[in-house]
Amino acid sequence: MQHSEPVARRLFELTEPISVVNFFSPEPNDAMAALGFRNYWDGYFAGRSAPLGRVPAEVVHAAFYNFADGEVARHIPRVWDTTTPEAAHASRQQGCVAALRRILGALADTSDLSCAAELLAKASTSAATEGRVMYAGLRALPVPEEPVARLWHAANMLREHRGDGHIVALVSERIGGTESHVLSALDMGIYPAESFGRIHHLPEARLAEVMDGLRDRGLLDADGRLTDTGRATKARIESLTDALAEAPYEGLEPVELDRLTALLQPISERLRATGSNSDNAG
Template identity: 40%
Template sequence: MASVGVARQAWRRLEPLHAMVYFVPEARRRYRALGVGDPQVGYFASRVAAMGAVSAEVVIATFFNFCPDLVRRGIPEVWEVVTPEKLVEARLEAAGAALRRVGIHEFPELAETLELASRAAEEACAHVRGRALFGAHAALPWPEDPLLRLWHAQTLLREYRGDGHVAVLVSEGVSGLEALILYAATAPAMVSLLKGTRGWSDEDWAAGEEGLRARG
């Protein structure tokens, strides 16, 4: 079994390959063309699209640390504008275009990286129980293009890890907001970003802090 240090190093190296799709203009342009102009709604809808036209409650449950009001701003209404299948396709196209724009397809060790990431992702697929968001992505077909296969492999690894985080937090009685606050305690400069992107108000945040202090 790999050490925690090796696992964290692998995460730091590969995570940007997946996570960039939430920020790159290639994705926003494609979602906008499908009628989804709000970037936050595009994020929720494109990431959960593998699960189908789900309710806001499913997104709140699986994404875990976002303010429910923020989720309900676009879910489930977005499914009246675009189908989940179209968003899955658009996200994959955006990922490929963005990765090629920065030259990842020319990376000399792409084949070896793809082999290792695919092996890890395929092994993860044998342990799908209890990992809802991961399971939905595991059911998607693997792309033929090597660059997209690498992106898909890292997507699987990311959602596998994320579902595991949620399971541990729930078992320890830590809410999504409390998890953000605990994370921010190790990176104070992230507080404003976490509040803004997750939709929590200053009052929510203060109440969460007080609750954690009361629990010691």
């Protein structure tokens, strides 16, 4: 089977809807609320950072990369007064599995999904962990046996593996966390970039500083749109991100990769039809 796009890009498009049910479905929020969290962001930071353990806010800020100064510290380490990292991860997984089962319906109990979960788990546990902080944290946890949980856990590991590489690509281009949101917003056609959901709440002075900095580097024009240099920079970031995300899939034989791609297609299509996408995911 011949493919025109990078393997990592094609598999990202197929697996992202699986992992991001965490951000678009009520079940994960309900599961975190059951632990005692009263707002979305407490649950987000507790659930996503749980594999890192009880580390300081500075470590989570560095690992997540794209949050503004002070945002992580409003939640970490305070969330650990409410629950433990182990309980937070378990609840996050429980909620995501419940969401997947609701959305996928009968598809959740098919042999095809079980096979997809096995192949995805094989890929997600085959890459090196060096330089991959979030991925390494998840690799240290047991892979669930139940197929739907196995599918979500594997997709989540691959998402964080890709995210670790994406940070490398951003750092190589000297693009900070807030700057990355500006480039992504404009690349998605969101204008002005300051209206993007991930940054619109930041102080106007901070956003102006970021935009001016990008203009000074020739990445944005006077109107706040991408220049040719800006588009080229964004393209290099995405290309390197894809290249750095290839490693897990090299652990599959070509026939296994083609089989996985075929099995994930209906799963991804069902999830996308319900609005599970990555345009504003954390």
